[in-house]
Amino acid sequence: MARLSLRHLTKTFGAQAAVRDVTLEVRDGELMCLLGPSGCGKTTTLRMIGGFALPDAGDIQINDRSVVALPPEQRPTAMVFQRYNLWPHMTVAGNIAFGLKLRRLPRAAIAERVRDVLGLVGLPGFSQKYPHQLSGGEQQRVAVARALVLEPQILLLDEPFSNLDARLRVHMREEVKQLQRKVGITTVFVTHDQEEALTIADRIAVMNEGVLQQVDTPDALYARPQTLFVADFIGTMNLVSAHADAGRALVAGPWRLALPGGRWPEGAEATLAVRPEDLVPDPQGAPARVRRVINLGHYLLVLLDGPGVPALRMFTEKGASFSEGQEVRLRIARGLVFCGPEVAEIGGPMRPSVAAPTDRA
Amino acid sequence: MSVAVGAAGRAGAPWFWAIAGLRRALELGAFLALAAFILGPLLTLLVWAAAGTWLFPNLLPEFSLRWWYYVLGNENVVKAIRMSFLSAPVATLLSAVICIPAAYAFARLEFPGRRLLLLSFLSANAFPKIGLYVSIATLFYRLNLMDTFAGVVMIQLINTLLFMIWIPTGTFRGINRNLEDAARDVGAGPLRTFFNITLPIALPGLIVASLFAFLAAFDEAQGTLIVGTPNHMTMPVMMYTLVLSYPQPVGAVFSVLLSLPSLLFLLLAQRYLRAGYLAAGYSL
Amino acid sequence: MTDSRRQGALGLALVLPPLLVLIFLIIVPAVSAVIDTLHPPEGAGWTLTNYALILGNRVLRSDIRFSIVVTLAAVAVTFCLSYPLALYLRFTKGRLPSLLAVLFTIPLFVPVVIASFAMITFLVNHGMVSTVLYRMGIEWFPPLVYNATGIVLTEVWTTIPFAVLILGAGLQAIDDALIDGARDVGAGPLRTFVSIILPLNATPTMITLTLLFIGIFGSFTIPYLVGGNAPQMLGVTMTNYLTQYLRRLDAVTIAVIAFLIAAAVGALYVVSVSRRERHAL
Helix, strand or coil: CCCEEEEEEEEEECCEEEEEEEEEEECCCCEEEEECCCCCCHHHHHHHHHCCCCCCEEEEEECCEECCCCCHHHCCEEEECCCCCCCCCCCHHHHHHHHHHHCCCCHHHHHHHHHHHHHHCCCCCCCCCCHHHCCHHHHHHHHHHHHHHCCCCEEEEECCCCCCCHHHHHHHHHHHHHHHHHHCCEEEEEECCHHHHHHHCCEEEEEECCEEEEEECHHHHHHCCCCHHHHHHCCCCEEEEEEECCCCEEEECCEEEECHHHCCCCCCEEEEEECHHHEEEEEEEEEEEEEEEEECCCEEEEEEEECCEEEEEEEEECCCCCCCCCEEEEEECEEEEEECCEEEEEECCCCCCCCCCCCCC | CCCCCCCCCCCCCCHHHHCHHHHHHHHHHHHHHHHHHHHHHHHHHHHHHCEEECCCCCCCCEECCHHHHHHHHCHHHHHHHHHHHHHHHHHHHHHHHHHHHHHHHHHHCCCCCHHHHHHHHHHHCCCCHHHHHHHHHHHHHHHCCCCCHHHHHHHHHHHHHHHHHHHHHHHHHHECHHHHHHHHHCCCCHHHHHHHHHHHHHHHHHHHHHHHHHHHHHCCCHHHHHHHCCCCCCHHHHHHHHHHHCCHHHHHHHHHHHHHHHHHHHHHHHHHHCCHHHHCCECC | CCHHHHHHHHHHHHHHHHHHHHHHHHHHHHHHHHHHHHCCCCCCCCCCHHHHHHHHCHHHHHHHHHHHHHHHHHHHHHHHHHHHHHHHHHHCCCHHHHHHHHHHHHHHHCCHHHHHHHHHHHHCCCCHHHHHHHHCCCCCCCCCCCCHHHHHHHHHHHHHHHHHHHHHHHHHCCCHHHHHHHHHCCCCHHHHHHHHHHHHCHHHHHHHHHHHHHHHHCCCHHHHHHCCCCCCCHHHHHHHHHHHCCCHHHHHHHHHHHHHHHHHHHHHHHHHHHHHHHHHC
């Protein structure tokens, strides 16, 4: 049972603030993803939790006990790095047993635990192999085994599958998700791949340039992004520059939409964000011309250009008929308007998505 | 991959290059010439080492091993062999103890002047060594270190510094930090991490460094000639005398003796350089 | 203490032992020797007399000239042999290059004393080469040892591996794509070499030339064993002054002069490299 609490964590490298005032609560047994582009501070945050980097300000608490002053060997955390986890001069069993030997467990107990954890990660019988004899995926599994055998309170994973090929990556993350559910260990998982995060996370903390953008479930992040960055980063999004006009409506490209509550002054600049599945053909809609139709299997991606809005993307059922050069009229079923720090929702409740952005189990 | 030369279609090449057969012959000729230049002297010496007397213009001498008995029976030669095998290991060991922790510091720790210091070890070797030895000799005269075992060891130590600092620094640097962080993560403190993880993985590189350092100490002649004569001569210093004042076979036999450690260590170094399973621990 | 300051203190502590060796075995002797030449222990005050005496001596002046000329000759020959060798190894595959790669490293493992002696037995009149030639009917044989020629040939023998390694490393760093790109737009091999390879390999080239010069200029064993009686290379001269004539101050003065000449070459390298860096900016 472990809760992780990050309070106002800050870390600067020289003049650059890598992590800025990050406050985050991770619940017991939760798989929390830290998601963001390269350089957003997610790995630095993870390393601070593990004890490999010292915060310049802020606190880290595990079960309400501050661990910030503890060196890595004394923290109840276990980390799986992206690469170079396993010690090449030791066997798989040696790698896993090393931490147990430090804790002076009796030989028999160690052997039993090693056997059990290897079974848990699906590598029974691998104990006498050397790391260089294992594939990338197998090496990472041993790394996870080594982390878990010590029964840590928090499991930390730093993009553990980025180095594996795509198919293996998908397979491994499913395994990790199942393992995590089975063992019930509180986990923080760093990734730059939003599909990966959306697939396995219980909640996702999106970061950009050291700042926490939003912390929410995958569904909520997709449906109700709170900043323009999150809206653009998660899934596919059409972004249209917009401004409020005299009649308290929003003019975005060829669309004129009523603003709920009409709260922004005339001329205010904003951005309209529309999911591809929320663009609907409608005889009363704004004009657009089809540039290309791409068949993605169970749905179609239609690329369109509208007046002043090039490169619109629309998802639609696979049976729908669109052809290149065709003139269509589109309505916005639902969208989000970002004006400064504010977000407003336009249109009805979210339409069930024709194109699932990922296949979620 | 390459610009491996094709027979034709090489604009701007001399005419004879285009003829594949002729090019082959030229390559082979150049190779043989280089081989003769490099191997010739060594082979000649080898033949001399097995020679009794070799009169001009015979291509081969009359073979005999009598000079071996002569050399190995010479009291001064035995003394020199003993001094070499005493001083060089001591110098190498001393060098390892002094330099390897420093190499770790250079590789892993941030401290002021780090880059400058690392460079200064390199630049110390960039000066004409003989000038250095002459200066050291004048200091040794004042300190009564001339013609002493300590003096000889110190001269040999100087020659090992470069290898014992630069190779281990590169070795430690090549060990991915994750491997050490992972050890800390499972509960090992910094010292235990160094001895259980870092050192074993670095071992091949450290051994290679020690071999080079030993050879540098063992083969050191110039400084030891100045500092070690006449009572603390090492094998290379003995060579000077043998070359200048003795019949050729004597020098040749002694050369073979002097080369044996080099050859041995060459073979050992090959084995450690090929240690593929540990190469995986290096992030290249 | 903060974490970084603790690291800094530990780092300095670990580096201290070899640093002390460096200071007391290299820097202190060198500096005190230089000071002695400028401020002789029995003399009165600072003076350049020692240098004037050495440089005024005709024999020593010819030794200095000799050292420079022989060094330049050896560097040139080594360089002209090593660069084509390095190029050949970089761009050709096959059994011959693999054999060559092993061959050229052999002198690295031969102690200089042995190398010198081996060259003598090889090149001396009535040695191996002259015997082979004699057997082929050529009776005339030039003196190749106990003179400048012997020194140059032996220095070349011992320094080829070093030069090929450094030049080769520089060539290795030039990506094949750059070469192929030049060939693609129509440059022949010579043009590619002059316009692409030579400039990109400039820094290793400068390093090689500089270190070759400094190493050969300050060598002792090879000129001592393979050289003639006069003129001498400075390494032999200063050793004789120290151990035979027992004129220690003079020996050190000659050493300092040798240092300065070597440093001048080193400075040339630094200047040319920094000029190159500035151009790159």
